[in-house]
Amino acid sequence: MERTCGLLTLKNEPVPLKSVSVELSVQGFVADVSSTLQYENQESSPVEAVFVFPMESDSAVYRFQAQIGGVLIEAEVREKQEARDEYDDAVSSGQQAFLLEESDESSDVFRLSVGSLPPGQSASVSLSYVTELAVQEDGALRFCLPGVLNPRYTPAGGMSMTASAPAAPGGFVPYSLSLSANIRSPSGIDTVQSNCPLDPLEHLTEDKTEAKVNLSPGHKFDRDVELLVYYKNAHQPTTILEAGLPSATPGSLMADAVAMLSFYPEFPVAVLSSLSSCGEFIFLVDRSGSMDCPMSTGTGEMQRIKSARDTLLLLLKSLPLGCYFNIYGFGSTFESFFPDSVEYTQETMDSAVEKVKTMEADLGGTEILEPLKEIYRKPCRDGHPRQLFVFTDGEVGNTKEVTDLVKINALSHRCFTFGIGEGASSSLIKGMAREGSGHPQFITGTDRMQPKVMQSLRFALQPAVHDISVKWDLPPAVNASPLSPPLKVLFQGQRALLYIQLTGQCDSGAAGSVNLQYTLADASVKNELKFNFKPDKDSGLTIHRLGARTLIRSLEGEEREKEEDEERKALKKKAIELSTQSGVSCSHTAFIGVNKDSKEPVQGPLQRRNIPTARMYGYAMPMCAMACSAPMMFDRCSALEMLDTCCYMSEDSYEYGEADTVIMKSEGDGVSEEDLCDAGRNSVEVDTYTIHAAEPEEDPMLQLISLQRANGSWDLDQKLASVLGKTEEEIASKMPGEVPNNELWATVLALLWLYGFKLDSKDEWQFLAMKAVSWIKGHKGLSVTQCMQVGNTLLGCQVEPQTLGL
Structure with missing residues (x-):
């Protein structure tokens, strides 16, 4: 029989999209991206090519153009329904037209329609956008070019733009991707890493402030492409000032100067050394069928649910005594380990660990709204601030409804999110964390989930920052109007970005300053940034576009909160006006371009062709x-x-x-x-089917962690001895005489093993090690030096007492 393969859709229809090329320009921690899609109609009838594709949710799309038959068509931003009507009218009359629109429900999904492409005709379609680069736990800046679009779960009665997007047959994407990146940073470029093969990094200047790198040739766009950019002395507070556009309407955002402020708050050491020992920790874990998928498209990758189980084990062992916790699993339904949050004790921890071991991806679709409502219905505990950790592959259709619910309950908790695997919705993961004053993380490819989760636990245990304010010292004729919503959260060493519109005139040699002030652990802290009014030469309109996008997102959020129709209409009108003035599209607008130079209408019945996208192997494929x-x-x-x-x-x-x-x-x-x-x-x-994969051998570090007791100690038994590579009798016979009990000896040896052989994974086990050290210090009269000397000899390592904090 005929196979579905090659340049064919799932219905054996030719794919008119042939290639995608991307040019990336990185300046500091902002990226300007130009993506060009090459189309060719090899059929005998005219076609309409429809491509539903993912995009980073923080992106500001500012240009859309097409070239066909030597004619360049520059699209304009219009109100969405108006743009759709114009597109439909053009296509029905045989005109060539192009439409680019954002999903009504999620800002990280777009639909590109290329209408009336004649037989034998080629077209080149380009879109440009700017985006911020997220800071990773190791200091890298992350750029992601999403390639995987998994269907978003939409509850009954809902609509999803992804429903009509076909999967690439057999996981084979029938179009290639080329990508080139030019990077500039005044602090110097150290390295660039990627989950995809790269050509060697080429430094263009002796001081390494400019470099370029290319994706290796022949890459198929069957996965998300990630670039991790490492700068030398990268994360310093900065202010970038961008001049307005002289041709823009006076008094508008595009006519005035816009500043982007980047803060990296540093908390006092005394604050960081006294992490909180209280709190209510709620872990909400996706158990939908898609969590049975591997972390990425590579062979032998760990299943998402297995990675989540290992991470929950680590979290349960790292919680402080005296806190409260609960674990929820969700899919089409949801269930919790305990009716209400319980106090963290040896008994409750053991019970939770046993339940975690049996967790499977067996609860159906990804319906996150109802478990969130259930969590928020529970009253908070006095003296135990609620910390919500959400683990999901992000395939949710009602994104805005979910993020709005988090926002409504933002005063009662902080929300930390983890997008697991390729195709996780950046709109959901970033939106929940932003509205919940938390921090988002993405775990893809060969990433270990544990270091990123422990960084978020570190943030959750930090004292909350209060009374955040931004105060300006400007020349008399200049005023500052914020484009960003007020800062609600600050974390140690993490970037906080603000966009400001500056109105009025002053000399370019004038200077100003801005102060970020906040209260931390009853102490007032101030960070100051000084700057001059000489605009940055190289930024173009990047800062204006990001500022416009930020303000538009705020207006859209306010619109959804309003109950009165007139108030919603007024906010929608304001968002549309700002979108059309700035040329940055939003959920209420779309880019529309029509080839009005064509003299002859396209003849023949129009055939619709849905472009297939990459999806995770073994899931969400016909x-x-x-x-x-x-x-x-x-x-x-x-x-x-x-x-x-x-x-x-x-x-x-x-x-x-x-x-x-x-x-x-x-x-x-x-x-x-x-x-x-x-x-x-x-x-x-x-x-029906499932893929039976061989279970990988358990990580000895996770075996050791699983044996730790809630108070931080270990028992001396054969399980621990096996991890340490000894027999129980051998360990017991080497125990120094002055050690009062087996538990102390076992705990010292466990710490020595971690520091001696797993130091590169310290970010993962540092909290449970802190508990162990605190427990040891509670036993007076122990000769730590002699105990560690014997332990080092027994295990074959060299760890000093000061290394352990003993």
Whole structure:
């Protein structure tokens, strides 16, 4: 039979998108991105190519243009419905038209429509956007070019732009990607790393302030492309001032100067050394079917749910005695370990650890709203500030409803989010953290989840910052109007960005300053930034566009909060005006371009072609795509979970995009590969499936961690001895005589093993080590030096007492 492969969609239709090329310009911690898509219609009829694709949620799209038949068409930003109507009218009359629009529900999904592309015709479509680069836990700046678009779970009655986006057959994306990056930083560029093969980094100046790097040739756009940029002495407070556009309307945002302020607060050492020992820690874990997928498209990658289980184990061992905690799992339904948060004791920790070990991705679709409502219904505990940790692969359709709910409850908690695996919604992960005064993290490829989660735990245990204010000292004729919402949260060493519109005139040699003030642990702290009014020469309109995007997002959020129609209409009108003036699109506007120079209308019936996108292998792919890639073992329950996640229908009838119904069949009934390949086009009966992968050997460090008691100590038993590479008898026989009990000896040895052999993973186990040291210090009369000498000899390591803090 004919296979679905090559440049074909799931319905054996040609794919008109041939290649994507990206030019990236990084200046400091801001990136300007230009992406060009090459289309070619090789059919005998005119086509409409529709491409639904992901984008970073913080991006500000400011240019959209197309070149066809030697004609350059520059698109304009219009009110969305007006743009759609103009596009439909143009296409129905045979004109060539181009439409780029943001999803109504999520700011990280866009749809690009190329209408009336004649037979044999080529078209080049370009879009440009600017975006901030996130700071990672190791100091790197992260740029992500999303390539994976998994379907977003949409509750009954909802709509999703991703529903009509087909998956690439067998995971094979039928278009290539080329990417080149030029990087500039006054502090010097150290290295650039990526999850994809790169050509060697080339420094363009002796002081290494400019460099370029390219993605290796022949790359298929079948995964998210990440670049991690490491600067020398990178994270210093800065102010960038950008002049307005002379041709812009006087008094508008684009006509005035705009400043971007970057703060990196440094907390006093005394504050950081006294981390909180109280709090209510709630862990909300995605257990939808998609969490059974690997972390990335590479072979042998750990399953997302397995990584989440290991991370929960580490978190449970790292919590301070005296706090409260609970764990929720969610999918189509949700469940909690305890009816209410419980005090952290040996008994409750043991109970939770046993339940974590049995957690599976078995709860269906990704419905996060109801468990959040349940958590917020529970009253907070006095003296124990609530800290919410959310682990999800982010395939949620009602993003704005979720982030709005977090915002409503922002005063009662802090929300830390973790996007797991490729395709996680940046709009959801960043939005929940932003509205919940927390911090977002993304775990993709070969990333270990644990270091990023422990950084967020460190933030959660830091004292909350209060009374944050920004005060200006400016020349008399200049006024500052904030474009960013007020700062609600500050964390040690993490960047805080503010955009400010400056009105009025002054000499370019004039100077000003801005003070960031806040209260921390009952002490007043002030960070000052000084700057002059000489605009930065190289920034173009980047800062204006990012400032406009920031203000538009705030207006959209306010609009959703209002109950009165007139108030909502007024805010919507203001957002549309700002969007059209700045040329930055938003949820209420779209880019529209029409080729009005064409003399002859395009003739013939128009064929719609949906461009396939990359999705995670083994998940969210039609049966035909999976069958054509490899033979698999099947069982009923796992396939029902997967299909519930992918298709969001009842157990009896599942639907995938425009594919026909797939009816589930009982275990034991045979099915051919040909039947599977037809599953995306016809109603067929097929077995359900799951991939049975060999369980990897357990990490000895995680084995050691799992044995620690809630108070920080270890028992001397055969399990611990096995991790240490000794027998229980051998360890007991070497115990110094002055050590009062086996637990002290076992705890010292466990700490020596961690410091001696796992020092490079200290970020993961530092909190449980702090508990262990505190427990040891509670036992007076112990000769630490002699005890450690014997322990070092026994384990074959060299760790000094001061290293452990003893």
